[in-house]
Amino acid sequence: MLTTSALTARYGDAQALFRIDFELAEGELVAIIGANGAGKSTFLKSLTGLVKVAREQVMFRGETIGGLPPGEIVRRGIALVPEGRRLFPSLSVEENLQMGAFAGRGGPWSLQRLYALFPILHEKRRLPATSLSGGQQQMVAIGRALMSNPSVLLCDELSLGLAPVVIKEIYDAMPAITAEGMTVVIVEQDVATAQRVSRRLYCFQEGRVSLQGASGMLTREQISQAYFGIEAAA
Amino acid sequence: MTTMAFDILLQGLLLGGLYALFALGQSLMFGVMRLTNTAQGDFIILGAFAAIAGLMVLPVWAVALGLLPLAFGFGYLLQRHVLNGTLGRDPLPSLVVTFGLAIVIQNGLLELFSADPRSIETGGLNTRSIALGGDSAVGLLPLLILGCAVAATAALQWLFGHTRLGRAFRAVSDDREIAELMGLDARKLYALATGIAFVLIALAGVLQAMRTTVSPADGPLLLLFAFEAVIIGGMGSFWGTLCGALLLGLTQQIGFRLDPGWGIWAGHLVFLAVLVLRPQGLFPKTKG
Numbered sequence: 001m002l003t004t005s006a007l008t009a010r011y012g013d014a015q016a017l018f019r020i021d022f023e024l025a026e027g028e029l030v031a032i033i034g035a036n037g038a039g040k041s042t043f044l045k046s047l048t049g050l051v052k053v054a055r056e057q058v059m060f061r062g063e064t065i066g067g068l069p070p071g072e073i074v075r076r077g078i079a080l081v082p083e084g085r086r087l088f089p090s091l092s093v094e095e096n097l098q099m100g101a102f103a104g105r106g107g108p109w110s111l112q113r114l115y116a117l118f119p120i121l122h123e124k125r126r127l128p129a130t131s132l133s134g135g136q137q138q139m140v141a142i143g144r145a146l147m148s149n150p151s152v153l154l155c156d157e158l159s160l161g162l163a164p165v166v167i168k169e170i171y172d173a174m175p176a177i178t179a180e181g182m183t184v185v186i187v188e189q190d191v192a193t194a195q196r197v198s199r200r201l202y203c204f205q206e207g208r209v210s211l212q213g214a215s216g217m218l219t220r221e222q223i224s225q226a227y228f229g230i231e232a233a234a
Numbered sequence: 235m236t237t238m239a240f241d242i243l244l245q246g247l248l249l250g251g252l253y254a255l256f257a258l259g260q261s262l263m264f265g266v267m268r269l270t271n272t273a274q275g276d277f278i279i280l281g282a283f284a285a286i287a288g289l290m291v292l293p294v295w296a297v298a299l300g301l302l303p304l305a306f307g308f309g310y311l312l313q314r315h316v317l318n319g320t321l322g323r324d325p326l327p328s329l330v331v332t333f334g335l336a337i338v339i340q341n342g343l344l345e346l347f348s349a350d351p352r353s354i355e356t357g358g359l360n361t362r363s364i365a366l367g368g369d370s371a372v373g374l375l376p377l378l379i380l381g382c383a384v385a386a387t388a389a390l391q392w393l394f395g396h397t398r399l400g401r402a403f404r405a406v407s408d409d410r411e412i413a414e415l416m417g418l419d420a421r422k423l424y425a426l427a428t429g430i431a432f433v434l435i436a437l438a439g440v441l442q443a444m445r446t447t448v449s450p451a452d453g454p455l456l457l458l459f460a461f462e463a464v465i466i467g468g469m470g471s472f473w474g475t476l477c478g479a480l481l482l483g484l485t486q487q488i489g490f491r492l493d494p495g496w497g498i499w500a501g502h503l504v505f506l507a508v509l510v511l512r513p514q515g516l517f518p519k520t521k522g
Contacts, residue, residue, distance in 0.1 A: 071417035103417035
């Protein structure tokens with residue numbers, strides 16, 4: 001449903017992505033792994049319009065959407081949970097979630113449904129979003145993206161700065177999110193987590209796809225070589 | 235002694251009400267888009283002259299009904315077509331452009347209206363007062379101005395705290411990129427904010443011209459009072475701006491009583507003291 005062909009993007013003055021071919025089928029959970037600076041975040045940003053790319057390089061449900069304004073892309077059904085959460089500090093938890101619904105897409109996700117998924121957010125709905133713990137803030141960020149009722153959910157480094165037990169708690173919510181056919185892409189630095197939760201996996205290295213395949217079939221050696229490159233393998 | 239103290243307090247707060255109206259538009263534009271409008275004072279004077287010119291050819295009711303919507307449209311278009319282009323990481327372009335606008339407005343008004351001070355005829359409203367017993371009395375118009383200031387502050391605070399538009403204003407103010415990712419149109423929101431700010435600016439101009447006289451060169455001093463009120467109160471909080479303006483008015487009034495030449499100077503002293511001791515202002519809201 002979402003494909004990129006020879007996607008090329010610049011980030012500032014440097015070229016960050018080199019001819020990325022990527023494919024996503026309806027209902028899949030795909031992981032993208034790779035070291036810092038491999039271009040994972042830039043890739044998600046170019047899918048959501050935050051990094052400008054050529055129109056024909058991103059194809060979503062038969063239409064070219066590369067380089068469209070971010071608001072236009074979210075209205076078509078692609079939502080991003082940004083790296084570092086980026087919650088609105090002067091908005092309460094509930095207001096942050098409501099911002100997600102601004103695009104006005106209908107669908108199963110509502111405040112009620114989110115509070116059922118993350119009950120702690122209901123309890124803290126009146127508090128400033130940034131006063132919550134890191135894990136709870138990540139729940140708000142995921143919830144905010146879900147409130148736009150996307151058909152594709154892109155998650156950038158959900159586990160950044162969180163304790164392992166909290167990371168597990170966040171990922172435990174994934175089955176409930178994908179249950180109704182939501183397509184999900186996660187960017188993850190932790191290879192073990194990425195392999196465990198995803199069906200397919202892409203590895204990025206210095207702006208190129210260095211490896212892809214079914215998550216369960218890839219060996220440790222293959223991944224570490226694709227992850228770290230030639231130097232580490234030598 | 236107590237009557238005098240009460241009188242100073244009262245007059246100070248009434249003066250502060252006027253300053254609050256000068257400052258609220260500034261506070262709003264800075265709060266939403268980090269834009270410091272250095273032409274704030276000149277736009278207030280422009281609003282006053284627009285009303286004065288309007289009254290020359292139109293009946294009072296037409297000016298009263300037409301001016302504020304006109305000011306909103308003017309602010310909206312100014313933001314959409316001029317000021318949006320100056321916004322970015324660097325605050326300098328917006329400062330330079332609004333500074334340039336200030337010069338254009340001052341000289342344009344000077345050409346059209348000459349340097350003569352003018353005022354808006356109020357039919358005696360500006361001299362009426364309510365006796366409070368003893369020697370104290372409170373002017374009806376200043377009381378009305380303070381009422382407008384409090385109402386405007388409350389309205390802005392309600393708009394920001396309890397409406398969908400206010401939520402969107404806060405979101406673009408916090409993080410424009412992510413707000414746009416949610417589907418918000420930051421350029422349009424900025425234009426709406428400036429439109430609202432210009433309604434307050436025009437209101438302040440009219441009330442200023444009703445209370446006293448205005449002349450084309452008055453703008454910079456009004457900007458200074460507006461700016462001091464915003465800084466004392468803390469950037470981006472409307473109640474803070476109101477309190478800052480009241481404190482500024484009160485200090486000036488105390489200064490005036492000590493010596494007629496000290497009033498404005500006393501206000502500057504408080505402003506400097508706040509900058510040194512509490513640079514974030516008394517009630518800061520804006521983060522980052």
